[in-house]
Amino acid sequence: MQNAQGTTGSPSLWTKEFVLLSVANLFLFFSFQMLIPTLPVYVTQMGGDELAVGLVISVFTVSALLVRPVAGLLLDRVGRRQVLLFGAVVFLACVAGYYFAAAVAVLLFLRFVHGIGWGALTTAYSTVVADIIPAHRRGEGMGYFGLSSTLGMMLAPLIGLYLVDAYGFGVMFATATVLAALSLVLAQAVRIPAGTPAPAGAETSVWANLFEKKALFPALLAGLLSVTYGGIVSFITLYGAQQGIANVGWFFLGNAGTMLVTRPLSGKLFDKKGHVWVLLPGAFAVIAGLWVISVATNEWTLLVASVLFGLGMGSVQPSLLAWTINRVAPHRRGAANGTIFSAFDGGIAVGAMLLGAVAKVTGYAVMYRWSALFMVAFLAIYLYYVWSGKESKAT
Structure with missing residues (x-):
């Protein structure tokens, strides 16, 4: 061939x-x-x-x-x-x-x-x-x-x-x-490439086609992940100043550098072993990164946090995208991407607002510990979905 x-x-x-x-x-x-x-x-x-x-x-x-x-x-x-x-x-x-x-x-x-x-x-x-x-x-x-x-x-x-x-x-x-x-x-x-035409009998109403149903579950997980990221991009600089950390730029540099290495490696693992082998350890890495952020008092601690968070984001985000595409028919890939990217954007916006309100009451350190609960929910929902057999029916 x-x-x-x-x-x-x-x-x-x-x-x-x-x-x-x-x-x-x-x-x-x-x-x-x-x-x-x-x-x-x-x-x-x-x-x-x-x-x-x-x-x-x-x-x-x-x-x-x-x-x-x-x-x-x-x-x-x-x-x-x-x-x-x-x-x-x-x-x-x-x-x-x-x-x-x-x-x-x-x-x-x-x-x-x-x-x-x-x-x-x-x-x-x-x-x-x-x-x-x-x-x-x-x-x-x-x-x-x-x-x-x-x-x-x-x-x-x-x-x-x-x-x-x-x-x-x-x-x-x-x-x-x-x-x-x-x-x-x-x-x-x-x-x-030319898009795949919709098969005969496919749903034609605009409202029904705005979102792809088979993308909704990965999109839910993407939203939970993005809430934590919204808390980081919105408040990490203020938190660094509060903790006396001179240069929080180390976090962004370490996070991006780790994602640079992690993305292709996790992608290969996804293709060979499936999403369970990537999403589970990735979610735990995000939780660990958030906890280390909450106790960071200097640049080195923040750098460790950035590596852990980068491992998680670099694994989970592209794997959710690939999983979404694998779940849907070719003629629905546009709607599927629109659905999951909306979840990423919405999660960041919700994280900025909701975690900002939490930080006002508890302080930034405690807020980052609370934000880890969104990834605990990610794990609980994902494991239930896999173990209940819903995953095998949907993919």
Whole structure:
């Protein structure tokens, strides 16, 4: 049997399409992550207060969350390339427009629209790469593909801050715009497989197709995981200052670096052994990481916590994505990705709000211990699902 490359054996993972899409995703995440630490500063320089800074984060998350199910539906019904192109053009236009925003209100409007582009584009990327990856290497492929986003999380914030400090916001926005444009060009060069048409008799109503039922259980687990991550990205800097930890950047560096190593390895384990072998130890690693965070008093302790948390996130997140794709029919991959990415986004938002309220009452250290209960719930629900036989019926 010959594969697409004309060689004998199973289909290759490292096709031109997979590499192009991975590099396009790398440029996309670099463009996006450069804005994370710099936009709040930009808002304050424009005269915005703390409320405006908070809205910069929240309006983006809300619009991305709202658009993902719609994007998933359109990916299945209209086509992969059309949704990808729409998201990429909107994303690019908003990044370029930030520098020309004359007021905070204009910036917030751009941020809301930016979230629409981001939600549509990242859902499209995940769906297209799921179409490209050979089924028997899906866990490994999603792990490798996720490295591009992890590299962006690891390096781009530092680059963005450096460019602002050294050259100003104009150069930083221009760099982010060029990276977004390169992502668009590379993605359009990818030969996207034709989507699988829905079989005769399939549900046709829009409402029923906004979410994929077979993706709901992995999405529930994804939401529980993301709640803990929402508590980290929202409060780790404040917690570090409270604990006298001079540089909490070590946590993000250690977390991203560990995920960089863990993603492909856990993906291979997922393909060979199944999700139980990845999700169970990954969940325990997240719990351990949260506990170590809660007792951290210096950079070294925080670095240990980042490694443990990175092991868990780097194992669980891509495995949930691969498991979701494996559970659904090819013509429902767009809706499935929209469903689980909405859970990731929603979990982060819930974590930021709910754990913030907990921290106000208990303090940050106790809050991180309480946040581990979401992963205890993750384990309890997941084990019941597997042991009850529901898992074998659904997959």
